Structures are given as C-alpha cells and as structure tokens.
Amino acid sequence: MxxxxxxxxxxxxxxxxxxxxxxxxxxxxxxxxxxxxxxxxxxxxxxxxxxxxxxxxxxxxxxxxxxxxxxxxxxxxxxxxxxxDPLAPELLAEVARRLRAAVPGVSFAVEIVDSRQMRHEAHYPLRWDADADAIRAIGSPEELHSVPAVKLLARAGEQDPDAFVRVVAGALQGLAEATHSSYSGLVEISAAGVxxxxxxxxxxxxxxxxxxxxxxxxxxxxxxxxxxxxxxxxxxxxxxxxxxxxxxxxxxxxxxxxxxxxxxxxxxxx
Missing domain, CATH: 3.40.50.1000 (HAD superfamily/HAD-like)
Structure with missing residues (x-):
C-alpha cells in the first residue's frame, strides 16, 4: 500500500x-x-x-x-x-438444527432488524445486553428463525472459544460463517461469505x-x-x-x- x-x-x-x-x-x-x-x-x-x-x-x-x-x-x-446481509429464515432453521444435533446443551440468540433488536432462547445467558425495549426471550423454538437475522449467537456453557468455533464450523460445513470475538465461549454465525x-x-x-x-x-x-x-x-x-x-x-x-x-x-x- x-x-x-x-x-x-x-x-x-x-x-x-x-x-x-x-x-x-x-x-x-x-x-x-x-x-x-x-x-x-x-x-x-x-x-x-x-x-x-x-x-x-x-x-x-x-x-x-x-x-x-x-x-x-x-x-x-x-x-x-x-x-x-442476513441469514434467511430457512438457513437459520437448518443451522440451528445441525448445531442442536452436534452440540449438547447449545442455546441461541439472533440479532434481527439489522441488529437493532435481539431475540433469545430462555436459557441463553445474557451477559451484557439487558435493554428491555430491544431484547426479548422467544416463546417457541420456531420463533428463533421466523425472520431474517444478521447474526446467530451460540453458547454451550463454558467453552474454549477456539475449540468451540472448530466444532461449530465442522457441523455447518460451509453452510455459514462461524467465528468468535471474545474469550467467553460465544460463537458468532453469519451467512456464508459474510x-x-x-x-x-x-x-x-x-x-x-x-x-x-x-x-x-x-x-x-x-x-x-x-x-x-x-x-x-x-x-x-x-x-x-x-x-x-x-x-x-x-x-x-x-x-x-x-x-x-x-x-x-x-x-x-x-
């Protein structure tokens, strides 16, 4: 340069x-x-x-x-x-299905409305975000993938983040992108190529x-x-x-x- x-x-x-x-x-x-x-x-x-x-x-x-x-x-x-560039509902559903099969105890949250709002499963731990106006627990598993999401968040208790990313990426096999930006065991999933x-x-x-x-x-x-x-x-x-x-x-x-x-x-x- x-x-x-x-x-x-x-x-x-x-x-x-x-x-x-x-x-x-x-x-x-x-x-x-x-x-x-x-x-x-x-x-x-x-x-x-x-x-x-x-x-x-x-x-x-x-x-x-x-x-x-x-x-x-x-x-x-x-x-x-x-x-x-969101994950489409049908893609979200398939990603969640694969990860539930591959990772015991996995829990999810989704960033929706261009990441202005979050929806999470009841057992998903909220470590930083507690804005009652933007954050809400979902009422059913199907609600997780009812609308497009710019990011899917996955946790499964205390995990080595590098090892957990490898497990998630292996389960998705190129279906979506998996990465992490913290040491808390959170994996962040985006649409393929994003x-x-x-x-x-x-x-x-x-x-x-x-x-x-x-x-x-x-x-x-x-x-x-x-x-x-x-x-x-x-x-x-x-x-x-x-x-x-x-x-x-x-x-x-x-x-x-x-x-x-x-x-x-x-x-x-x-």
Whole structure:
C-alpha cells in the first residue's frame, strides 16, 4: 500500500477502546483529525447497531460502521442501513438444527432488524445486553428463525472459544460463517461469505478505494478476514495469536492507545 492510507478501518473492542470500554481523549482526537482532513475512518465491529451509541458518545462526530461482523453497513449521520446481509429464515432453521444435533446443551440468540433488536432462547445467558425495549426471550423454538437475522449467537456453557468455533464450523460445513470475538465461549454465525472483509470491501468499492490503500487494525479471530484483505494489517499487542500471526505489524496494546500511536506515526501527527 502507499505510505499514507486512503482509508482507516478499525475494530472497536479490544482494539480501539480500553478494557473498561472507554475511548481515550488521545484516540478520539486522532480519529477526528484524520477524518476531518479527508481520510475516511470506519469502525468495523462485531457489535450490533444498538451498541454503537456507547462509542459515539465518546467521539466528537460519529463514524460510519460495519456491524455484526460485516453483515450490516451503517451510516450514523442519517441512521440508515446502507447494506444488510442476513441469514434467511430457512438457513437459520437448518443451522440451528445441525448445531442442536452436534452440540449438547447449545442455546441461541439472533440479532434481527439489522441488529437493532435481539431475540433469545430462555436459557441463553445474557451477559451484557439487558435493554428491555430491544431484547426479548422467544416463546417457541420456531420463533428463533421466523425472520431474517444478521447474526446467530451460540453458547454451550463454558467453552474454549477456539475449540468451540472448530466444532461449530465442522457441523455447518460451509453452510455459514462461524467465528468468535471474545474469550467467553460465544460463537458468532453469519451467512456464508459474510465477514468483516466482505462488508469493508463493499464500503470501499462504494468510495472507489482499493484494498491496497486500506490500513486495518484488529485483535480477534473475527478480524482475520479483514486484516488479510487490507493492504496493511496492524495487530494490537494484546491480540489473539491468530491475529498476531497474520499481521504485517504490531502496535501497542489497546490499553496503551496502540491505534492512536500508530496513526500518529503514519499521518505525521504531533
């Protein structure tokens, strides 16, 4: 890629914000300066749309976002979904059927309405999300796949996330994408071909920007497709081994403003 990128793409959790889910004033300032000078900055995250406001509240101006691991492209200025790639109801039903057969005790939740709402089975553990207006338990197994979903979430008690992803991917055999973005034993499932790379590629094509001119930051396995696609891939020091293995460079940890430090160097910011 050229010395100065034409677009900056960054993951949020574990990469851009610290372990307390806070965005430092330094990082917010660097993103604002780059964006204001004409270089697009895009958030590329596994988060649903409804979780973005927590980040936007810490930014001078909201940034466009590719959510749900690439399934949703979102414009926060107009509150418009520019593109969505959901799992169709019949596909959801088949994925759930296969995983119930392969994983004892598996429980599910689905991100629906472009990830503005979640529906979950009664025994699915809600670890972070408790918005009563957007989150609701389903009344029957059939309701899980009654409408399209941009992401299917699967848990089965305490699991090694890397091993669990391999089990899920094996059961689905290319029917859908399986990945993870945390160490909590949660597997995130998207339609086949839907990844952070695919969502970012669509957005860059819209702007006429080649992947060779994209600088991307990440920390977890769900970032690997994006980092492999981008012209320059940078891992934060706290990244998962799978990310450190494929990154072109490594910057400081998320808790030490690693993204900001790298961008200051690339863009010559004092």
């Amino acid at each position: 050229r010395e100065v990128p034409r677009l900056v793409a960054t993951d949020i959790d574990g990469t851009l914000i610290d372990d307390e889910r806070m965005l430092s004033a330094r990082t917010a300032g660097v993103l604002q300066r780059i964006s204001a000078a004409g270089t697009p900055v895009v958030l590329v995250t596994g988060r649903p749309i409804r979780w973005l406001q927590l980040v936007y509240d810490q930014l001078p101006t909201p940034l466009p976002a590719i959510c749900a691991n690439g399934a949703v492209v979102y414009d926060p200025v107009t509150d418009e979904v520019l593109r969505a 990844t952070k790379a695919a969502g970012l590629a669509w957005y860059c094509a819209r702007l006429g920007i080649d992947e060779r001119d994209v600088l991307a930051f990440g920390d977890m396995p769900n970032d690997v497709p994006m980092l492999t696609w981008a012209g320059r891939a940078v891992a934060v020091a706290n990244a998962h081994p799978a990310v450190l293995e494929i990154a072109d460079e490594v910057t400081a940890a998320n808790s030490a403003d690693g993204v900001a430090a790298y961008l200051e160097k690339v863009f010559g910011l004092a």
